[in-house]
Amino acid sequence: MKVLVVGANGQIGRHLVNLLQDSEEHTVRAMIRKEEQQDYFKSLGIEAVLASLEGTVEEIAEAAKGCDAIVFTAGSGGHTGLDKTLLIDLDGAVKTVEAAEMAGIKRFVMVSALQAHRRENWNEKIRPYYVAKHYADRALLQSGLTYTIVRPGGLINEPGTGKITAAENLERGTIPREDVARIVYKSLTEERTFNTSFDVISGESPIADALKTL
Amino acid sequence: MKVLVVGANGQIGRHLVNLLQDSEEHTVRAMIRKEEQQDYFKSLGIEAVLASLEGTVEEIAEAAKGCDAIVFTAGSGGHTGLDKTLLIDLDGAVKTVEAAEMAGIKRFVMVSALQAHRRENWNEKIRPYYVAKHYADRALLQSGLTYTIVRPGGLINEPGTGKITAAENLERGTIPREDVARIVYKSLTEERTFNTSFDVISGESPIADALKTL
Numbered sequence: 001m002k003v004l005v006v007g008a009n010g011q012i013g014r015h016l017v018n019l020l021q022d023s024e025e026h027t028v029r030a031m032i033r034k035e036e037q038q039d040y041f042k043s044l045g046i047e048a049v050l051a052s053l054e055g056t057v058e059e060i061a062e063a064a065k066g067c068d069a070i071v072f073t074a075g076s077g078g079h080t081g082l083d084k085t086l087l088i089d090l091d092g093a094v095k096t097v098e099a100a101e102m103a104g105i106k107r108f109v110m111v112s113a114l115q116a117h118r119r120e121n122w123n124e125k126i127r128p129y130y131v132a133k134h135y136a137d138r139a140l141l142q143s144g145l146t147y148t149i150v151r152p153g154g155l156i157n158e159p160g161t162g163k164i165t166a167a168e169n170l171e172r173g174t175i176p177r178e179d180v181a182r183i184v185y186k187s188l189t190e191e192r193t194f195n196t197s198f199d200v201i202s203g204e205s206p207i208a209d210a211l212k213t214l
Numbered sequence: 215m216k217v218l219v220v221g222a223n224g225q226i227g228r229h230l231v232n233l234l235q236d237s238e239e240h241t242v243r244a245m246i247r248k249e250e251q252q253d254y255f256k257s258l259g260i261e262a263v264l265a266s267l268e269g270t271v272e273e274i275a276e277a278a279k280g281c282d283a284i285v286f287t288a289g290s291g292g293h294t295g296l297d298k299t300l301l302i303d304l305d306g307a308v309k310t311v312e313a314a315e316m317a318g319i320k321r322f323v324m325v326s327a328l329q330a331h332r333r334e335n336w337n338e339k340i341r342p343y344y345v346a347k348h349y350a351d352r353a354l355l356q357s358g359l360t361y362t363i364v365r366p367g368g369l370i371n372e373p374g375t376g377k378i379t380a381a382e383n384l385e386r387g388t389i390p391r392e393d394v395a396r397i398v399y400k401s402l403t404e405e406r407t408f409n410t411s412f413d414v415i416s417g418e419s420p421i422a423d424a425l426k427t428l
Contacts, residue, residue: 082296086342
């Protein structure tokens, strides 16, 4: 598959783009916002396309043209201004879903947040961020796309362990960004994750095994 | 009909509650957030119920119990913090839609914003606010409720004229809050507004006539 990574310059995004680039199974196109981000990807021989999540659905669809799958991993985890939470994490995500539909791309993986589907379990400190993630996920659920919604716990920058716990509902925990990228990578073709949403934190099972239990 | 007004203490809300209270056709229950707001309504002999849009769907459904219709006119027009835009204008609105479904209340009127359905026409200065209104409206559209989405232009505090222009798409304009309240009031029973969304600004037609052209 050719995979468009939206938010490719983010921390999870860079891990994921590298995995896809090293893969024999897939090819990758990095969608990035700024011209100056292109150098990083070019230096690695990775195809990069400029498009803004604050632009139109058509612009994103154009950037996605010819891809077989889209991964949305843009966003800030609640640390940017809430204007961007609304414009990027919510509307940018939904525009990307609509762009997939417009471009005829059926496979879509969304990086969400632990328990984003259940208001009663939203992290109080970043509750507005959770609102945005929740409604972005809802739009994907209501689309006709073959979706996977990956809801990681607290993101950390430790090296990945490759060992996780994944289930529909989990208690809070943390997970390295590198492992989230690996989960997304595996999910692209793991049919047990198709049309499925799940929480994920660090745990005891190898990623491939954990995803098969979903 | 017995009508629950959510955001009853707001400027449009107070106009609307008064119209409903004076009506022979309807009765009204004001949903308010703070205990101290109750005095105003009590002094007018208006039933008031305390419930928070930051609370649960169940709490809102409980407040709505026994009503035949809900009007959502809470929110700030983009002048509060964006945390409240996410929590109230978006999530609070959607929770109210869900509460209507939970309580078996079929009729729902949403006060939205001019052109909230078309990203390309969002007011740049309050674009994040438009994101919230857009997705709240979408949730209502996707519900099974008999909806009306009233999308007023720039809200002003002039006395109402009772004369408007209403259509699916309008250029920008202004409208007194008092007239928005009257439009909502008329819409409750005007079947031409059922399952319909429309822009509205001040104009030349009496409200009742304008709504019949929809």
